[in-house]
Amino acid sequence: MDNYPISAHLLGLLFQLDGKQLQDQYKNHLSDFHDWDQKPHAEYWTVFPNNISPQLGIDETSFSNGELYTIVSSKACKGKKGTIVAAIKGTRAEDIIAVLERIPLRLRNKVKEVTMDMAPNMAKAIRRCFRNARRVIDRFHVQKLAYDAVQELRIRYRWQVLDEESKKIARARKNGVPYDPEVLPNGDTLKQLLARSRYLLFKHPTRWTESQKHRAELLFLRFPLLKKAHDLGITLGDIFNKCKDKKVAFTKLTLWHNC
Structure with a gap:
């Protein structure tokens, strides 16, 4: 408890106090929340220029009620105190730019790299606000595209199987x-095989259980293109996970792309 932040509500419960009352008292009397200079606009944006560092990340997240916020974070703090550089309600490039331009230009010019997803609005904001920064696509978003393609192929096959089954039922x-x-050797029908293979297609083959190995064997025997797509996705992940040298990684990515 001494090393990790907890809420005032939980602290009260731990000491057999009214946690909600303690939380309210801390917020309204003990803390400087009501004197916070960013309180009037905190619902829409907050900015902490002193937290800026040469490596930043920008991404969107949902806090509550489904509202999207754009978060700019410092890589130097590794998620600890001082990580948040800016939080902006919404994802419009113009709104992001308007807030980030409140950070002095001399600080923004120190940024050398910004990690982002593939959203064009994020790229536009980075180009405008961090002119000296290199834009880097987050590896997890790249891998997600590959895994999504595998799932799209699985779903397409499943619809084909369902259509064929409907025709057979009508003829019968x-x-x-x-x-x-x-009924296949593992007890699945073909449509069940495709439905139940969803999660194993996200996993590396070394992490499959025995039943998943059997299901994958049956799946790939019937749908060899699905095996090829899955292998490509896994190989891409292995390149990101295992390559430490940039030149080696680029060479392997080129070979992967030409598969």
Whole structure:
């Protein structure tokens, strides 16, 4: 408790006090919240120029009620005190730029790198506000594109199987015979195989359970293109995870792209 922040509410409960009352008293009397110079606009934006560092990150997040906020953070603090450089309600490039330009230009010019996703509004804000910074696409967003492509292919195959099954059911009903779907060795039907393979396709093969290995074997036997897509996604992840040298990584990415 001495090393990690906790809420006043929880602190009160730990000492058998009215946690909500302690929280209210701290907010309204003990803290300087009501004297905070950013309080009037804190709902819409806050900015902390002194937290800026040569490496920043920018991304969107949802705090409560589904409201999106754009967060600019310092890489130097590694998520601890002093990490937040700016928090802006919404994701419009113009709103982000208007807030970030409140940071003195001499500080913004010290930024050398900004990690971002692939959103064009973020790229526009970085170009305008951090002119000396190199834009770096977050590896997790790149990997997500590959994994999303695998899932899209799985879903497409599942719709094809469902359509084919509907036709077989209609033919069986027309002929007055019961329809018996094919049952695979692991007990799945084909549509169940595709539905239940969702999570294993996100995982590295070394982390599959025995049942997932069996399911993957059946899946890839029926849908070899799905295996190729999954292998490409896993290989991309391995490049990011294992390559420490930039030149080696670029070479492997080129080979991966030409697969």
